[in-house]
Amino acid sequence: xxxxxxxxxxxxxxxxxxxxxxxxxxxxxxxxxxxxxxxxxxxxxxxxxxxxxxxxxxxxxxxxxxxxxxxxxxxxxxxxxxxxxxxxxxxxxxxxxxxxxxxxxxxxxxxxxxxxxxxxxxxxxxxxxxxxxxxxxxxxxxxxxxxxxxxxxxxxxxxxxxxxxxxxxxxxxxxxxxxxxxxxxxxxxxxxxxxxxxxxxxxxxxxxxxxxxxxxxxxxxxxxxxxxxxxxxxxxxxxxxxxxxxxxxxxxxxxxxxxxxxxxxxxxxxxxxxxxxxxxxxxxxxxxxxxxxxxxxxxxxxxx
Amino acid sequence: xxxxxxxxxxxxxxxxxxxxxxxxxxxxxxxxxxxxxxxxxxxxxxxxxxxxxxxxxxxxxxxxxxxxxxxxxxxxxxxxxxxxxxxxxxxxxxxxxxxxxxxxxxxxxxxxxxxxxxxxxxxxxxxxxxxxxxxxxxxxxxxxxxxxxxxxxxxxxxxxxxxxxxxxxxxxxxxxxxxxxxxxxxxxxxxxxxxxxxxxxxxxxxxxxxxxxxxxxxxxxxxxxxxxxxxxxxxxxxxxxxxxxxxxxxxxxxxxxxxxxxxxxxxxxxxxxxxxxxxxxxxxxxxxxxxxxxxxxxxxxxxxx
Numbered sequence: 001x002x003x004x005x006x007x008x009x010x011x012x013x014x015x016x017x018x019x020x021x022x023x024x025x026x027x028x029x030x031x032x033x034x035x036x037x038x039x040x041x042x043x044x045x046x047x048x049x050x051x052x053x054x055x056x057x058x059x060x061x062x063x064x065x066x067x068x069x070x071x072x073x074x075x076x077x078x079x080x081x082x083x084x085x086x087x088x089x090x091x092x093x094x095x096x097x098x099x100x101x102x103x104x105x106x107x108x109x110x111x112x113x114x115x116x117x118x119x120x121x122x123x124x125x126x127x128x129x130x131x132x133x134x135x136x137x138x139x140x141x142x143x144x145x146x147x148x149x150x151x152x153x154x155x156x157x158x159x160x161x162x163x164x165x166x167x168x169x170x171x172x173x174x175x176x177x178x179x180x181x182x183x184x185x186x187x188x189x190x191x192x193x194x195x196x197x198x199x200x201x202x203x204x205x206x207x208x209x210x211x212x213x214x215x216x217x218x219x220x221x222x223x224x225x226x227x228x229x230x231x232x233x234x235x236x237x238x239x240x241x242x243x244x245x246x247x248x249x250x251x252x253x254x255x256x257x258x259x260x261x262x263x264x265x266x267x268x269x270x271x272x273x274x275x276x277x278x279x280x281x282x283x284x285x286x287x288x289x290x291x292x293x294x295x296x297x298x299x300x301x302x303x304x
Numbered sequence: 305x306x307x308x309x310x311x312x313x314x315x316x317x318x319x320x321x322x323x324x325x326x327x328x329x330x331x332x333x334x335x336x337x338x339x340x341x342x343x344x345x346x347x348x349x350x351x352x353x354x355x356x357x358x359x360x361x362x363x364x365x366x367x368x369x370x371x372x373x374x375x376x377x378x379x380x381x382x383x384x385x386x387x388x389x390x391x392x393x394x395x396x397x398x399x400x401x402x403x404x405x406x407x408x409x410x411x412x413x414x415x416x417x418x419x420x421x422x423x424x425x426x427x428x429x430x431x432x433x434x435x436x437x438x439x440x441x442x443x444x445x446x447x448x449x450x451x452x453x454x455x456x457x458x459x460x461x462x463x464x465x466x467x468x469x470x471x472x473x474x475x476x477x478x479x480x481x482x483x484x485x486x487x488x489x490x491x492x493x494x495x496x497x498x499x500x501x502x503x504x505x506x507x508x509x510x511x512x513x514x515x516x517x518x519x520x521x522x523x524x525x526x527x528x529x530x531x532x533x534x535x536x537x538x539x540x541x542x543x544x545x546x547x548x549x550x551x552x553x554x555x556x557x558x559x560x561x562x563x564x565x566x567x568x569x570x571x572x573x574x575x576x577x578x579x580x581x582x583x584x585x586x587x588x589x590x591x592x593x594x595x596x597x598x599x600x601x602x603x604x605x606x607x608x609x
């Protein structure tokens with residue numbers, strides 16, 4: 001048998017041993033994460049580096065003598081208000097938070113995930129594979145979610161361990177802060193999920209990578225500013241639910257079971273909003289974004 | 305005719321008021337099948353429905369013996385797809401892209417890598433497989449599109465206009481590649497095209513679609529046999545008398561009649577004299593007489609008219 005014929009027989013007899021859908025999706029997600037977190041993505045790596053440096057400087061070195069996780073800051077209308085480090089971590093720079101870096105990272109990292117597949121139309125090839133549209137979306141969600149977990153949950157856990165270490169690694173300390181670790185993980189997961197879904201929505205809606213990141217950034221900060229202006233005029237706290245950053249802050253207070261407030265020009269402003277409104281608004285927002293992305297992809301397939 | 309590749313029963317697909325497929329029913333046998341039809345006939349819609357990419361408005365479709373609506377995902381493991389439009393990322397090399405496509409289909413990295421190099425060696429890609437796809441020529445891009453559809457050794461591959469946008473030389477090369485690769489891998493082919501020669505070169509069965517309806521289903525061999533020379537005449541008077549006279553002189557050959565126009569098989573140069581004699585004897589004035597040929601083009605044009 002000639003060499004060519006042998007190659008042909010091998011080619012002909014090939015039977016692909018195919019794995020299951022969950023593994024395909026997980027594999028796509030992990031490969032996507034590797035692409036995001038690779039040495040060529042200098043901006044992403046720089047932002048991750050800045051967040052870790054910021055956390056190290058402001059939450060480890062300059063942590064001060066205040067109580068961890070929450071410092072009592074005052075009483076108003078008979079309610080006690082606290083400044084909790086895991087909550088202020090997600091606030092703006094002037095309050096020691098990393099919000100601007102986190103939003104920038106989420107905007108840049110998520111923008112190309114679906115937009116690039118739509119631009120070069122390779123999305124049609126992915127969707128012709130043995131995966132559903134939802135699988136494809138999950139596979140695109142995994143990389144950005146893991147990247148955001150890396151800058152939300154992990155640094156907070158490092159701070160938590162540092163504080164525990166400062167307390168002499170005593171088991172009692174962990175017992176006193178019974179749910180703290182779970183709260184830190186929960187808030188990180190919520191932030192990462194919400195920003196990932198918003199990122200994928202803009203990546204689908206605007207299939208140009210840089211425009212999608214710009215739109216993401218403007219959406220977060222634009223609504224933040226507009227809502228604060230209207231809040232000052234209307235003086236109804238519920239309007240703050242229309243801004244994702246405020247909504248997430250409110251959810252943060254809810255997770256740590258602390259009274260809601262926000263700081264306006266350094267002054268503490270208590271908020272009068274029912275927890276349930278915040279939770280429902282967040283769920284409606286996330287669900288709407290997911291349905292919208294799925295609809296966009298379905299519509300695109302049909303019209304191609 | 306053996307196992308059916310695809311069975312479509314009364315499939316309807318509507319986009320608003322427009323019907324892309326209108327009560328479309330067909331049984332597609334194993335082998336290399338061509339779906340032929342003009343642009344907008346409903347070919348690509350049918351392929352996308354058979355892939356489960358779009359949902360039909362009505363009807364039932366079975367692919368490789370499995371009902372599509374029940375387990376689309378499982379059926380896709382056995383199907384490859386080469387879309388019409390350019391849909392490959394420019395920033396990856398040919399090898400990287402095929403490995404990724406293999407893994408997205410469910411293959412392991414090792415298996416996908418091995419199969420990628422095997423396919424690319426069959427496609428004679430050489431060292432170009434390590435170049436970015438953005439630097440490839442149109443023909444090479446088509447080869448990569450074909451390769452990604454065959455990476456997991458599917459039982460059936462859908463080729464949607466595979467020679468679209470290629471120059472004649474690249475087209476011939478592409479058809480040769482399709483024939484070669486699908487023959488050695490023993491893959492069934494469903495080739496959707498509006499180019500007749502592509503079907504003649506690759507397929508052994510043809511389905512002609514127009515306005516979302518099945519117009520014709522025939523083996524390419526039978527169609528080829530229908531290709532012949534004939535003399536087309538237009539006469540006056542009693543056509544039946546003329547036919548009787550012509551049959552007397554030329555034997556009992558099949559004569560196609562449509563009003564006053566007749567198609568008489570061409571045997572040799574004497575055929576013209578025999579027609580003139582028959583015209584005189586039957587008292588039918590002969591207005592026109594022209595030798596012409598039935599080609600697959602004629603058949604196709606008549607069907608889609």
